[in-house]
Amino acid sequence: MTRASLASATNPAIDDAHALMRGTARLLYDLGINAIPEFTLPCGRRADLAGLGPKGEIVIVEIKSGIADFRTDQKWPDYFDWCDRFFFAVSDRFPAAVLPEQTGLIVADAFGAGIVRESPVDKLAPARRKALTLRFARHAAERLLRV
Amino acid sequence: MTRASLASATNPAIDDAHALMRGTARLLYDLGINAIPEFTLPCGRRADLAGLGPKGEIVIVEIKSGIADFRTDQKWPDYFDWCDRFFFAVSDRFPAAVLPEQTGLIVADAFGAGIVRESPVDKLAPARRKALTLRFARHAAERLLRV
Numbered sequence: 001m002t003r004a005s006l007a008s009a010t011n012p013a014i015d016d017a018h019a020l021m022r023g024t025a026r027l028l029y030d031l032g033i034n035a036i037p038e039f040t041l042p043c044g045r046r047a048d049l050a051g052l053g054p055k056g057e058i059v060i061v062e063i064k065s066g067i068a069d070f071r072t073d074q075k076w077p078d079y080f081d082w083c084d085r086f087f088f089a090v091s092d093r094f095p096a097a098v099l100p101e102q103t104g105l106i107v108a109d110a111f112g113a114g115i116v117r118e119s120p121v122d123k124l125a126p127a128r129r130k131a132l133t134l135r136f137a138r139h140a141a142e143r144l145l146r147v
Numbered sequence: 148m149t150r151a152s153l154a155s156a157t158n159p160a161i162d163d164a165h166a167l168m169r170g171t172a173r174l175l176y177d178l179g180i181n182a183i184p185e186f187t188l189p190c191g192r193r194a195d196l197a198g199l200g201p202k203g204e205i206v207i208v209e210i211k212s213g214i215a216d217f218r219t220d221q222k223w224p225d226y227f228d229w230c231d232r233f234f235f236a237v238s239d240r241f242p243a244a245v246l247p248e249q250t251g252l253i254v255a256d257a258f259g260a261g262i263v264r265e266s267p268v269d270k271l272a273p274a275r276r277k278a279l280t281l282r283f284a285r286h287a288a289e290r291l292l293r294v
């Protein structure tokens with residue numbers, strides 16, 4: 001896949017977030033993590049991708065389509081409260097050095113992705129994990145009913 | 148909706164199970180229970196509809212398209228091990244008197260349904276509820292990825 005084909009239709013300087021999301025969801029799936037897009041957290045923020053591993057591990061991935069998208073998001077540390085592992089996912093033209101070291105890093109295109117830097121693991125408290133898993137399950141089921 | 152229009156395309160004597168499932172899923176949704184079709188349980192059986200309530204209550208509904216469908220199913224009590232409440236869902240032409248008293252009863256058509264008899268509540272053990280909720284969540288997310 002060329003960089004050009006990953007570009008957003010409206011602005012070639014930024015990446016197509018949906019394409020990155022698709023590639024990242026496939027990577028997660030290959031890792032045994034079943035993810036859903038646009039999962040609204042109890043704090044009101046919406047995670048671009050939220051995934052559940054076979055043992056209940058919760059992973060959140062925030063897609064960044066370009067440097068501006070990252071710079072205007074000051075609240076990404078909020079995600080740490082709602083997952084065991086947190087990743088940014090970007091294309092290979094994103095200047096990854098600006099992304100904080102304490103987050104995982106996924107480099108994606110529309111067809112797949114790879115983990116470039118693992119995320120530190122910060123385990124959720126059991127009660128929060130339980131509440132989030134139920135929320136995830138009900139959310140995914142509701143979404144499925146609509147399609 | 149007429150009885151005829153609920154009949155299966157291949158055999159007018161039996162009901163269209165998918166239509167009943169749709170009507171029943173709507174009822175559950177109206178009750179705040181988010182359901183998914185064809186949920187495979189750890190025992191290997193596949194529940195026609197499995198739903199999750201806002202507090203994590205697990206409901207299983209078995210659709211019966213006709214009396215033969217019920218008579219050939221000797222294993223329905225197995226479902227009791229995997230839910231808090233269990234219902235049969237049938238159309239209004241099904242002879243509901245044959246259905247066991249210790250199960251809930253839903254009468255459905257393609258557009259909606261009603262609870263005719265509530266199910267007794269038999270609460271799952273916490274560890275099993277946790278495992279089932281995770282299974283449900285991952286299953287729904289995987290299904291969503293495919294659509």
